[in-house]
Structures are given as structure tokens and as C-alpha cells.
Amino acid sequence: MEKSKTVKKAKTRVAAHTHTSILNNKKTKIQQAGITLVALIVTMVVLLILAGITINLALNDNGVMNKSQFASNIYAMQTKDEFEIMEQIETEIATITTPIIIKDKNGEYINIKEIANYYGHEVMYNEQVYQLFYVDIVGKYSNKEPRIWLQYKEGVGDIQLSQHLETTGIAEENSIFWKINPDLNKKFGTEIRKKNSWSNNLRGVAYLCNPDNWNETYLAEGDSEKGAYAIGGVSAELFCDSYNQIRGKTKADEDYFEAKAFGSNIYGYLYKPLNPSASIQKDGYSYVTNGTNYPISGDIYGTHGGRYKWISSPSFYAYDNVCIKYDAGKSLTRNPTSANLTVRPAVSLPPDIQIQLIN
Numbered sequence: 001m002e003k004s005k006t007v008k009k010a011k012t013r014v015a016a017h018t019h020t021s022i023l024n025n026k027k028t029k030i031q032q033a034g035i036t037l038v039a040l041i042v043t044m045v046v047l048l049i050l051a052g053i054t055i056n057l058a059l060n061d062n063g064v065m066n067k068s069q070f071a072s073n074i075y076a077m078q079t080k081d082e083f084e085i086m087e088q089i090e091t092e093i094a095t096i097t098t099p100i101i102i103k104d105k106n107g108e109y110i111n112i113k114e115i116a117n118y119y120g121h122e123v124m125y126n127e128q129v130y131q132l133f134y135v136d137i138v139g140k141y142s143n144k145e146p147r148i149w150l151q152y153k154e155g156v157g158d159i160q161l162s163q164h165l166e167t168t169g170i171a172e173e174n175s176i177f178w179k180i181n182p183d184l185n186k187k188f189g190t191e192i193r194k195k196n197s198w199s200n201n202l203r204g205v206a207y208l209c210n211p212d213n214w215n216e217t218y219l220a221e222g223d224s225e226k227g228a229y230a231i232g233g234v235s236a237e238l239f240c241d242s243y244n245q246i247r248g249k250t251k252a253d254e255d256y257f258e259a260k261a262f263g264s265n266i267y268g269y270l271y272k273p274l275n276p277s278a279s280i281q282k283d284g285y286s287y288v289t290n291g292t293n294y295p296i297s298g299d300i301y302g303t304h305g306g307r308y309k310w311i312s313s314p315s316f317y318a319y320d321n322v323c324i325k326y327d328a329g330k331s332l333t334r335n336p337t338s339a340n341l342t343v344r345p346a347v348s349l350p351p352d353i354q355i356q357l358i359n
Helices: 002-059 064-097 112-118 182-193 200-208 236-247
Strands: 122-125 128-136 147-152 156-160 229-231 258-263 267-272 308-314 321-326 331-336 340-343 346-349
Touching: 112 128, 112 236, 128 236, 182 258, 182 267, 200 267, 200 308, 200 321, 236 258, 236 267, 236 308, 267 308, 267 321, 308 331
Parallel strands: 308 340
Antiparallel strands: 122 128, 128 147, 147 346, 156 340, 229 346, 258 267, 308 321, 321 331
């Protein structure tokens, strides 16, 4: 009996200990679970903070994404520059390799390096007599495409530009108006094109530079499809380049002759003197050329007909003045658009149109 009670008490103690262990284990597990949950929350908070920092670093103004985009843009710009450089090189190569074929009166090919010796010589074109005026080897007046410039031998018409004012080509960036007046285009082209109206010196030149006014009479049939065109006269810059080339002058020479564009309320050209002699007017609006250096009589620069002739550039002298050449006085000067003057139309030919001199 006593033994039975002892065994029962022992079982009771074991059961109580077991229950206590179970409770302790549950408590431990609950505590562990609580610690795990807190750790999880802390971890998530830390991760969110790190994520925020990462996103900020990636997306702010100095972030990785922006820097990556910036690097991408720089690479694109460099690639573009490389393409532009390559295009420029290709253009220069094309310029060098594009044949400009001009034959002398005997049918012999003229060395292009000696072409200035033939300026002023006559050419039969469109069943009319012209003179070889200038060969633009580097395409200064035609977006880097070599061109041959002929000038009509005779002065024609009695033209009052004030009766023919127009705006053709002034607002168009790549028009003939701008191509043959490159210094004006470079300095003031964008500014002028933005205007709503233009002064008469620009509008008078627009008439001279519009091929629709000249092609029918002075351009051979079918040549316009090849890129040729006729205008009312050469520009001031073209005149100077031809005149310098025939005399073998460069910008390093004191007597280098050039027309430069100026602008304020008026846009147009002034002339740089050939030399400091007293015979040259110093105002820049008129300059006397040196007739003794002309290649042949009755030449392309003056002494032909003794008349004033319009050339296709505006003068800086006044809002209605256009550049002219005075044949008898062998000078470049200016006149208002209201004057009645003649013209010597000019034809611009691409190099694939071959010409032959007749004298």
C-alpha cells in the first residue's frame, strides 16, 4: 500500500515536470518567434532604407542612371562628330576626284591648276558667247560642289531693280541668294531669315538671284535638271575671288581684294582696298580695281560697254543700295535700286557639263 502511494507520487512529480518543460518549451518558442519577427521587421526596415538610398543614387541628378545616360549622350555626340568628320573627308575627297573638264580652243584639256590663266576667254554656250569667269574648285559657292562660272559677254537690259523687288530665297537657308553670298550668310543669315520683312537692297538682290528670271534666256535646255542655273550677275565675293586668282593673290598679300559683310539695321557688303593708293576711295563702299592686270581687252572685270552693271550682292551703304561694277571706271561701287542699270548674267554649271573655249 505504502509502495503504491510512493509510485503514484513519483508519477505525479514526473507529470508536473513534463508539463512544466512543455510550458517552458512553448514559452521559449514564443520568445524565439518574437525575436525572429522583430529581426524580420528590422531587416525589412534596413532593406527599405538601403533601397531608398540605392534608388536615390540611381535616379537623382548625379545618379547612376543620369550619369549612364550622360555617358550615352556623350558617346552619341562623339559618334555624330565622327560621322560629320567622315562626311567632311568624303566631301573633300569627292571635291578632289570630281573631274572639271574644260578644253582650250584646240580641244586640249586645260590643267585645272592653270585655269585662272583662261579667265576672260570666250565660251560658246547655249548658242551664245560667254566668258569663263571663275572655277570654284572647292565649292565655296555651292555647298562644296565644284562649279564652273560663266559670265555673259555683253551687258544686257535696262533694269530698275525697284520695279522688280521680290523676296525669293531670302527666307530659305539653302537658296542661291545665300550660296553666292557666303560671308553674309555666315554672319547674319539666321538673323535676317527670322525677320518678317526685308529692305530693298536684299529684295533687289533676291530678283537677281532667282533663276526663274534668267534660266529661259541664258541656260541651255535640259541643264537645269543637271543642277545648272542662270542668275542676273556674279556676287561681290565671287568677283573678288576671281580677280584675286587671276592676279595670283592670297590673303597674305597686302593688295588682296575682298568683299566683307556687315550688318546692323542694314545688311550688306563693304570692300577691302587693293592697296593704300590715293585713287582708292576709303569709305569701303567703292573701290577701284587695277585695270592694267586684266588678261585681255574687253574683259570680265570692266571696260566693257562703259556702263554700270548690277551684281548680286546687297551694299552696306544704305537700305536700298545694291553692289554694282562700273566698267568704264574699273570699280566696284553701289547704287540705289531706283537706278537704271544693265546686267551681265552669269551661269553656274556643275562639273559634268563640259565646255570648250573658242579663243
